[in-house]
Amino acid sequence: MARITFLGTAASIPSKKRDNTAFVFQHRKETWLIDCPGSPAHKLLKADINFRKIKRIIITHHHPDHIYGITSLIHSQAFISPEPITIFSTSPSIKIIKNLIGLFKLNREQFPRVDFINVRTLSVFYENNYLRIRKISNKHSEESFGVKFIYGKKSFFYSSDTKFSPLILKKAQPFNYLIHDCTASSSYFRKHPAINLMHTCALQLSRYMKRDTCAKIIPVHFLTVERKEEEKIKAELSCLGKRVIWVKDGQRLKL
Ligand SMILES: [Zn+2]
């Protein structure tokens, strides 16, 4: 049994109840943080996860809502946590994080060392007897990617931010759970078509789920800046019934 704790479920602009999307995956002795927006230590503490033990982090791309908490997390591990942190990402994010570490002087000895694994040319970038993690390029920004976690006989695919693409999902299949960008409803994207070139709408997702898979869907990355947007997203996914797992910030799921 693995568990996922959602630290945030919003898009770039948080709402009162939802902060930027990030989550923690835990299985046996493995703990992974996937994306790292603001106040990570505080959110991890609220979720009863020891922030000092977050040593493996995946950054799916270099946009602020997925990366800006990294320096805070390194800073919070001063003095108490000498074991190095390993960040799995691609060149644009690695370059920004290295620059930030230099700017904030987080390379001094009281902070944990940070190692980088550039996953750009890799498919499977982590593997042991009970966990395998695969990178799948998506359609969002320079060198952005989603990740597939295979643990025991189960798996999930996290799309990260992406334009909707059946081809990406075909590459990621099969999976038991799909954690997917569900930024807004189709009516929002009709008003803002440019955003749909980088993100997925709830209607695209529900059509795919009905036709191409019997997996469960965990929609995330909600942009709820317009009135009743969350209700509109829910309505577009409602045809999937109990196959939709609608999560709140701080919520933990056993998968
Ligand atoms: Zn985002």
Ligand SMILES: [Zn+2]
């Ligand atoms: Zn993004």
